[in-house]
Amino acid sequence: MPVLWLILIVIALGGVGYFLGRGRALGSAGGDARRLHSLPSYYGLNAALSAGVPALLLLMGWLLVQPLLIDSRVSGMIPDTAIGEGSNLSLVMSDVRRVAEGLDLAVQQGAITAQEAGTLSPETTDIRELLGRVGVALGAEVRPEVLTAAQRYRVLSGTGRWLMTGLVLALALGGLALALARTDKDFRARNVVEAGVKALLILASTIAILTTLGIILSLIFNTAEFFRLYPALDFFTGRTWSPSFGGGSELGILPLLWGTLYISLIALLVAVPIGLFAAIYLSEYASPQVRAIAKPMLEILAGIPTIVYGLFALLTVGPLLVSVFGQGGLLGVNWMQGGTAVMTAGLVMGVMLIPFVSSLSDDIINAVPQAMRDGSLGLGATKSETVKQVVLPAALPGIVGAILLAASRAIGETMIVVLGAGAAAKLSLNPFEAMTTVTAKVVSQLTGDADFASPEALVAFALGMTLFVITLGLNVFALYIVRKYREQYE
Structure with a gap:
């Protein structure tokens, strides 16, 4: 059946x-x-x-x-x-x-x-x-x-x-x-039903915890198997990424890690100021009529599939940047050779992250008690001074969480990078050159009939484990900063 x-x-x-x-x-x-x-x-x-x-x-x-x-x-x-x-x-x-x-x-x-x-x-x-x-x-x-x-x-x-x-x-x-x-x-039906529902809730929580534990253990075991076949020192310090399933691979993570952080940095430089300023305007300055129209339109960006953003980067943003920074462009420079580049992926990814920053920041700012605003205004502070010295400090923990969520999304993004940044693994400071990220290479290493007994396939788990550790470190650091500031604020 x-x-x-x-x-x-x-x-x-x-x-x-x-x-x-x-x-x-x-x-x-x-x-x-x-x-x-x-x-x-x-x-x-x-x-x-x-x-x-x-x-x-x-x-x-x-x-x-x-x-x-x-x-x-x-x-x-x-x-x-x-x-x-x-x-x-x-x-x-x-x-x-x-x-x-x-x-x-x-x-x-x-x-x-x-x-x-x-x-x-x-x-x-x-x-x-x-x-x-x-x-x-x-x-x-x-x-x-x-x-x-x-x-x-x-x-x-x-x-x-x-x-x-x-x-x-x-x-x-x-x-x-x-x-x-x-x-x-x-x-006693009510007692039995409530006990059963409580058991189901405990079971659901246990499944979530065990799923997380299973993901971590899967990464750990496969990463350990990879390091048994490939030297860990060469992986973390190598500056060349050149996998070859026929043997003789060089699997240095530094070029991939640099591309990931570089693209994520550009994306955050675009998303955080625009998203935060938009949240401040919508929560503190916009009229109810403007807010009712602007907020839903801004949140539409979060519902667009990432593949559409990737096509937008490939077909629109890339050629536009080439027309400005490429040979024969508006600036008369030759910084950009093709449409796929770090800047292309970073700009489009930043646009994608704007609603993550703005929506969460807007909710956090609105959660600040109105009495704090009234007290500041009653003491003679202006609207802008109240926002800067009262509202934003009170909402800082939530804003940091929104930025951290955007950073995690940027680090884990794949399709925009594949279509907009290219596939070149290199160490370069030029944002107009093609580079790639860890997530893009995880996909490429596991595409096709990969032999999971080879280091060229197992390296995907080592890359994933590295991203997991980086994201965990970002969370711990952000928690430390938030707690330290909260103690001073209180």
Whole structure:
């Protein structure tokens, strides 16, 4: 049964349980809700949660664990001879999963029978002839060992799906029956429902924490594996970025780190003044009519996809800068050779970050108590003096947070850099030259059939770990500055 149908059935059972539980509780009280321990809706919610929550949790866990178990079972069927040079077991297993999905398509097209898709019996089937038919259906050549593993993968997946369906439905019906059996006028439904909701909230918080921990551990383990294959000193001090999957790579991070910080700096120099001044104007000087129009229009910038900003940088901003700073341009200089440059990406990224700074800063400034403004004005200060000496100092922690958010977004941006800054990894102070960033190289290193046993692919995790540490350092430093200023202000 498809997973979506299974989820809808469980939700439907929960809905039915709500009305059955509510009706059963009222029936036990003779139709008088005043004789119930809890409100009637709590009895319905208890039945609905008992039917839906355990079943859906089992479904989620099954979907996470089943592929891991099947992969471990099927990977043992792959002989070492099937893993050729330049490949590894993970790539072969990807091919196995692709062929397993293609077998279902081949059965639907009538290229093979359902029995042939599940077993490979030399006594009843010509292996070469079957491989040919499967290859035609998939549009690619299939090796015998891959087909055998794919057939086993398909059988195990089908068995697991049917078993999952039965257990999930049985748990949903069992939970519903148990909840209805416990339902009567004296049952403390409200206490049980509130305890269940609290457990769900704790579970959601735990999942968020474990997800973060999993991301960090994934980065740590793969980064450690990279440094086992490539010297850490050469990575952090190397000034040349020249990966080559054939060997002889130079993987120095300094050019990428310089490009990332350089582009981010230009973007912040554009976004912070414009965004902060816009926030001050909208919160302190603009009339309600102007604010009602200007603020939504400014926030539209945050909803534009980054790929559109990248195209804007490539097709509009880049040629415009070349017409000014390029050969034969308005200034008569030859600083810019092409449209892709640090300045191009920095300017467009700065425009993208303006709403992040302005919206958050505007909310923080508006949160400053009006009594502080009135007190300053009552002491004879002007409007501008009040903004400079009272409002901005009080809102500084939030403004620093807005700037930090913009900096994190700038450091992690990819599409604008790919289209607007170019792909050259170099150390240069000229903002009109093409450079690249860490995120752009993470994408390029993991694009295509990368061998994850090689340092050229694992370096992406080292780059990501470096960005993570830099961002964490920025957060710690900003927190220190904010706390120090807050102590002086208070």
